[in-house]
Amino acid sequence: MDFKYFNDPERLLKLVSLFLEDGVGATCSIFALTLMLSLPLGLVVALGRMSKMPLSRWPVSFYIYFMRSTPLMLQVMCIYFLLPQILPFKMDRYWAVIFAFAINYAAYFAEIFRGGIQAVPIGQREAGRVLGYTRAQVFMRIVLPQTVKHVMPAVTNEVVTLVKDTALASTVAITEIMLTARRQVNANYTVEPYLMAMIIYLVLNGVASQLCKLAERKLNYY
Amino acid sequence: MLRAEGIQKNFGAEGVLKGISLQVNKGEVVALIGPSGSGKSTLLRCLNQLERVNGGAIYLDDLCMCSTENGRVQYAPEATLRQIALRMGMVFQSFNLFPHMSVLKNLIDAPVHVQRVPKGKAIERARALLDKVGLADKADQYPHQLSGGQAQRVAIARALCLQPEILCFDEPTSALDPELTQEVLAVMRGLAAERMTMVVVTHEMGFARDVSHRVVFMEDGDVVEEGPPSAVFASQNPRTRQFVGK
Numbered sequence: 027m028d029f030k031y032f033n034d035p036e037r038l039l040k041l042v043s044l045f046l047e048d049g050v051g052a053t054c055s056i057f058a059l060t061l062m063l064s065l066p067l068g069l070v071v072a073l074g075r076m077s078k079m080p081l082s083r084w085p086v087s088f089y090i091y092f093m094r095s096t097p098l099m100l101q102v103m104c105i106y107f108l109l110p111q112i113l114p115f116k117m118d119r120y121w122a123v124i125f126a127f128a129i130n131y132a133a134y135f136a137e138i139f140r141g142g143i144q145a146v147p148i149g150q151r152e153a154g155r156v157l158g159y160t161r162a163q164v165f166m167r168i169v170l171p172q173t174v175k176h177v178m179p180a181v182t183n184e185v186v187t188l189v190k191d192t193a194l195a196s197t198v199a200i201t202e203i204m205l206t207a208r209r210q211v212n213a214n215y216t217v218e219p220y221l222m223a224m225i226i227y228l229v230l231n232g233v234a235s236q237l238c239k240l241a242e243r244k245l246n247y248y
Numbered sequence: 249m250l251r252a253e254g255i256q257k258n259f260g261a262e263g264v265l266k267g268i269s270l271q272v273n274k275g276e277v278v279a280l281i282g283p284s285g286s287g288k289s290t291l292l293r294c295l296n297q298l299e300r301v302n303g304g305a306i307y308l309d310d311l312c313m314c315s316t317e318n319g320r321v322q323y324a325p326e327a328t329l330r331q332i333a334l335r336m337g338m339v340f341q342s343f344n345l346f347p348h349m350s351v352l353k354n355l356i357d358a359p360v361h362v363q364r365v366p367k368g369k370a371i372e373r374a375r376a377l378l379d380k381v382g383l384a385d386k387a388d389q390y391p392h393q394l395s396g397g398q399a400q401r402v403a404i405a406r407a408l409c410l411q412p413e414i415l416c417f418d419e420p421t422s423a424l425d426p427e428l429t430q431e432v433l434a435v436m437r438g439l440a441a442e443r444m445t446m447v448v449v450t451h452e453m454g455f456a457r458d459v460s461h462r463v464v465f466m467e468d469g470d471v472v473e474e475g476p477p478s479a480v481f482a483s484q485n486p487r488t489r490q491f492v493g494k
Binding site: 158 | 296297298330332334336337338340343344345346347348357358361362363390391392406407410
């Protein structure tokens, strides 16, 4: 095979720095913002899903069903192309992606959190109540810390998936790793930038899963 | 001090408590005994607001937890309920220590965050209590590192750390082997000697006979017999005799 980049260190380095300038940053920021928004949102959705009130439970259940049953790529495109035709303002493409990702991942996290919350034995809540904790305190001080430990492995899975899903931002022309790779491939008549993109995703997910493992180990004190 | 009148509790169509009354006086140790399914634990859980009654009234001194008028149960406002809850402690069969907190944190968390006791003072109180239950050296351990007997003694210390006026025990030794049972019972004997007011659901007949001031024998959601242990354990009632094994 005739390599254009991988047998020439100088050109390879240039390709790497191209990705670093134009792609890795966007991928990482989409990843980080999505996590920061969808984790807390997922918790709220989980609580809504477990509510005793049907008026909260049913719409939330439908929301989760909707988000998990349609392709994320389609959701991204609908929010970017369709929503501005209904709403009076135009959405910046970057924020459209963040919005789509956040509400999509919140649905997945909600189901994970629900399982984690329900896995905390009922006796823990009862002990909290007889000790005089308010309902909010029982949740924040007793249930939630134990939930975090339960859900860590499943959350790690989602985190790894999210790193890869950021590639869908390329469908609305956000210059992240995937789009940069495609452009380089088209411009230079070689598929090597795809190979490079793959290596970068591997590195990013290597870091992400190590961080998750570290967090899991930190939670293993009991 | 604690008064329950005509307590009814149904699970579905089934009546678990059929109008039970119970009075507990200050400094008294009351043992609730009876076969499994007789409603002892349910009664205790109603007293601790873990179950809502379907009829009857509960009072702590002059505070009314719930009352029934024209067949409608009325519970006190949330503030009153918490006030009552804080004056009562509860020890569970399955300990229910918080696994993510150290032993010391298990003890001080509620005093600090519920009663707003200054942290230093709560720690002082907690250490004294751990010393009392013979576990002063376990303060920094986590619940999973403890034996069942140690865990239950920590649970008792945790309940005491809020300085309740009444301590309820729901089969505190049923999950323990005979040796560990003895170390927990020793702690409870010590509390009785200090005139702690206690309501104990138990299958430990020795404890009921030797430590309690009054024994309530329950079956099928009703009180069969009630009286000082000497009377109940020498009862002429055939059902009581059969149960206490004489």
